[in-house]
Amino acid sequence: MGVIKKIFEHRVRTIVPLAAVAVGVLWLLLAVNGGRSVALVLALALIILGLGAVLLKAGNDTRHSVEGLAAALSCVALVLAGYWYFVERRGYPKLNIQPEIRTWPIEGDLAFVRVEVRLENVGDTAVTLEPENTVRLEIGQAIPFTGKDERKLRAQASKDRLYSGDLEIINTSKWPRRAVFKEGLDLRVESGEVDRIYFKAIVPCEPGLVSSVRVDIPIKASPLLRFFDPEKRELNWRAQALSEPLEACEPNAGG
Numbered sequence: 001m002g003v004i005k006k007i008f009e010h011r012v013r014t015i016v017p018l019a020a021v022a023v024g025v026l027w028l029l030l031a032v033n034g035g036r037s038v039a040l041v042l043a044l045a046l047i048i049l050g051l052g053a054v055l056l057k058a059g060n061d062t063r064h065s066v067e068g069l070a071a072a073l074s075c076v077a078l079v080l081a082g083y084w085y086f087v088e089r090r091g092y093p094k095l096n097i098q099p100e101i102r103t104w105p106i107e108g109d110l111a112f113v114r115v116e117v118r119l120e121n122v123g124d125t126a127v128t129l130e131p132e133n134t135v136r137l138e139i140g141q142a143i144p145f146t147g148k149d150e151r152k153l154r155a156q157a158s159k160d161r162l163y164s165g166d167l168e169i170i171n172t173s174k175w176p177r178r179a180v181f182k183e184g185l186d187l188r189v190e191s192g193e194v195d196r197i198y199f200k201a202i203v204p205c206e207p208g209l210v211s212s213v214r215v216d217i218p219i220k221a222s223p224l225l226r227f228f229d230p231e232k233r234e235l236n237w238r239a240q241a242l243s244e245p246l247e248a249c250e251p252n253a254g255g
Helices: 002-034 037-058 062-087 147-159 223-228
Strands: 095-106 110-121 127-129 134-143 177-184 187-189 194-204 210-220 234-242
Touching (some): 095 210, 095 234, 110 210, 127 210, 134 194, 177 194
Antiparallel strands (some): 095 110, 127 187, 134 177, 134 210, 210 234
């Protein structure tokens, strides 16, 4: 029992100073970020006291001194990594998605649709799209409205006597889908870089056609990100865009 008690006391005397160092480092980072001078002084004092306690405990034993210092530095590094990942969110992948859709009339009352998706990495870490991460892109029709949507809009307009103008509402959650891309991509975008991916489809053409595109790009969270934020199993980026309206469905009409 005496041996167990001695070991327990030894561990406690080591863990408490290390915990003080860790708390001090985190407090220091938060104080610097928030500009609080009093908290900054207290954080520095806590770090100094913690490191001093670790070295004082080791005494004249050089081996224990080195081990204690290494443990303290490891603890500081862990807290710094946690702050960098969790508080500042600099370790989070950040992707700016900008889709652009254009439509041209072709033969046979059809229209050719081309989509360019611009991927800009605005974060501090690389963004990797892997085949197992399913990218979803939908090409649809925003205008003309379907018959069901028109009846609904007319019913709403007739009930609202205060509104006398033409009522036009685009419900983006109910666009008629014309083409769907759903599969994985093999792509890596480094920090600060821009990449582009392209899609195309042929859809029915109608005068006044406004095509739509919606993009959903998911990636799995890295193990380190999941360690500091367990709820982040997957990251998603979404964007949508509309094309210019087609004036007519003849091939020389342009879009």
